[in-house]
């Protein structure tokens with residue numbers, strides 16, 4: 005079967021933003037205007053579960069009016085195929101943005117025209133930077149009271165450190181938002197009404213345009229008075245991208261045509277020289293078609309982005325795979341979900357062609373996978389396909405061994421593609437089945453949830469036997485348990501949320517340990533010398549082998565590493581994992597008969613236990629970056645409360661008519677914050693938080709934590 009859509013006609017894009025900026029609302033309109041559906045469902049109409057938007061189809065999404073999992077849809081616009089992923093804005097589900105950006109070629113960043121750049125817009129922007137994803141900005145909600153386009157553009161410059169380039173200017177705002185000036189074609193696009201089928205007129209821009217369109221607010225009039233200034237900025241910026249146009253302009257003043265400008269805007273967007281900014285109101289159905297035009301005109305096709313890197317076993321880049329049907333097959337699994345059809349593994353094909361029935365290599369795990377059913381997903385709907393080609397995003401049904409982040413490839417031409425990075429969970433709860441007899445079913449369901457979400461971790465507390473689920477936040481854990489009810493029919497209960505503390509070394513030291521046992525005829529023997537030293541925060545754990553002359557036989561070195569890896573999970577202070585240190589095996593000895601993998605593992609474990617006790621162990625706690633948005637009247641109370649929570653105020657920013665207080669606060673002090681904040685501000689303040697870093701816990705507090713843990717363990721065991 006030949007290719008049906010040329011690669012240059014494909015746009016794989018994501019919609020990313022802070023919570024509630026209007027991503028799903030915009031996606032819903034995109035599906036409507038591209039003819040993929042015939043009605044529009046609004047977020048606030050789904051709470052009774054009778055209807056849902058296309059992408060927020062989970063019960064939990066409908067009820068809460070938020071997106072929880074990213075959903076893929078596709079549509080055609082001007083003969084281009086747009087594969088679009090609607091992502092969640094809530095920080096608890098940041099993994100969904102992370103993995104989407106990993107496989108997408110471009111992104112539309114949506115902003116709330118009133119709030120401007122919010123914390124998650126910033127976090128997602130940085131993620132897109134990390135993955136080098138070209139993007140464009142869309143200032144939505146221009147109809148809301150307090151909307152201010154230019155303030156938002158300014159925040160994009162200051163808070164995101166970007167170079168925003170408006171290609172549109174709003175005509176009016178709030179109730180009187182009428183449309184936008186198209187600075188490329190120099191036309192005023194004016195909508196007749198808010199109706200979804202209302203059409204716009206493209207009017208000439210005349211000096212009396214503000215009067216003609218009945219724009220009375222002074223700031224809105226000022227924008228229309230500055231059209232020439234923004235048009236000049238647009239032309240100048242475009243000329244930087246196009247030498248010929250620049251020359252023509254300098255020689256005889258030739259003003260670049262719309263086509264020349266669009267070409268330059270595309271080039272500048274692809275090389276991230278600037279970020280174009282559009283405006284609109286998705287809810288009032290104004291500007292969405294223009295967003296689609298911009299996606300087609302400016303965002304990259306799969307062939308416009310650099311070829312995907314291939315890596316060695318340590319993750320170091322060693323080569324690349326071009327996006328082409330003629331290269332050997334390679335794809336990255338970026339998401340696994342449990343569906344009525346079974347496990348669905350979403351893959352982005354980077355090169356080659358995959359056909360149904362093929363046998364491919366999972367090069368990450370060294371396993372073969374047989375490709376059975378292949379489907380193209382449209383939100384929750386699965387449409388069978390026979391083949392997938394470079395640039396496609398599809399789902400594979402019921403793979404045996406493939407997990408998120410794995411590479412699938414042609415077995416004759418194996419490669420491993422650049423890996424994905426996952427956020428570390430910071431909060432944990434104990435979970436169990438509500439019905440005792442269903443413990444096993446509950447465990448299976450939990451296993452499936454964790455497999456689908458790499459930002460969840462599951463472990464068993466060695467002493468109490470409790471099942472501990474770690475995640476990104478309270479909402480994340482709550483939603484996970486609730487989804488197990490709706491998706492697997494099992495009900496669970498959860499304990500109080502706990503902070504995921506860590507332990508670490510503060511001193512460097514060398515420790516020797518000899519493991520020796522004589523039982524009857526056979527014995528056990530292993531000796532290790534290990535240097536332990538603290539590393540900087542966030543470094544995790546490093547193991548280095550510096551033995552010479554076979555003092556520890558080569559085949560037993562991995563056992564030493566394994567022993568340390570197991571033992572470090574159970575810290576000496578309060579059983580939390582030990583992090584940020586290096587262990588260097590420098591020497592040891594063995595016995596021809598009595599030494600084996602197990603004896604070296606045991607010796608390493610004991611060596612670690614002895615060492616950390618002497619190494620001045622301390623407790624680390626997750627510190628969150630908290631942003632509280634409050635009306636000015638309550639500022640003093642909000643700050644006082646943050647101080648009481650051991651918070652450090654970092655900044656105060658204007659946020660429309662409100663003030664945003666930015667602070668670092670230990671996670672352990674944030675439980676119950678929302679209730680307190682609402683009480684203090686008559687419900688008028690809100691906050692968001694995300695993990696920032698780990699810091700040492702102050703002595704007094706650490707003593708309490710350690711005592712608490714000991715007490716809880718004693719109670720659970722007893």
Ligand SMILES: Nc1nc2c(ncn2[C@@H]2O[C@H](COP(=O)(O)OP(=O)(O)OP(=O)(O)O)[C@@H](O)[C@H]2O)c(=O)[nH]1
Pocket residue numbers: 021022023024025026027028029030046047048069070071072091092093094144145146147148284285286287288
């Ligand atoms: N006034 C106004 N409201 C809007 C606009 N776009 C979206 N909204 C409203 O904002 C709320 C949030 O919209 P969503 O589309 O769910 O936002 P989202 O970005 O998908 O949110 P998450 O997925 O939870 O991060 C809903 O109540 C929408 O009706 C707009 O252009 N104007």
Ligand SMILES: [Mg+2]
Pocket residue numbers: 027028029060070071090091092093
């Ligand atoms: Mg959404």
